[in-house]
Amino acid sequence: MKAINKKAKAVFEKMTEGMTTVCSHKRIDNAGGVYMAAIVECINECDWGLIFSIAHYYEQCGDLVSDPEMTFLQGKDGNVYPLSFQQAGLGIYQESVLFGGDGNPDKINVRLQKDHAVFAGQWLVNIKEQQGL
Structure with missing residues (x-):
């Protein structure tokens, strides 16, 4: 699998800092409403590491x-x-x-996974x- 680059990994680690168990979550909103908040959740765990979701959300007709x-795997190998x-408003789920x-x-869809990275x-x-991290 293709890992994210070093700069992105540093941001990911900052965003997930202190999140070591499934169901831990946080909202990062340092932009005073200028930019969408980033929602970070630890959603699962597997033998390879923890799985996180990072998202921006907006409300449409009462739905987020x-x-x-x-979603990302924070691998036990450090990557x-x-x-x-997912881009729900456009009907995209990959x-x-x-x-x-x-x-x-x-x-693993190698080409798509590389595109995601x-x-x-x-x-x-x-x-x-945007969030001044």
Whole structure:
């Protein structure tokens, strides 16, 4: 799997700092409403590490809509790997890593997973700049 770049990894680590258990979460909103808050959640754990969701949300007709949401594996090897991308308002949902019955990564769409890593590299740096991290 392709890991996110070093700059993005540093931002990811700052955003997930102190989040070591499933169900831990935080809202990062340092921009005074100028930019969308970043919502960070530890959503699962597998043999390879912790799985996190990072998202921006907006409200539409009373529902929260991701804009976008990505999931990441914080690997025990020290790297961070994108797993999925969702842009709900546009009907986009992409899983680049599928999990098997044992709860661990099983199938990888190498090209899509690489695309997710490239996008995450820029997106996380943008969040850093927007939120003053």
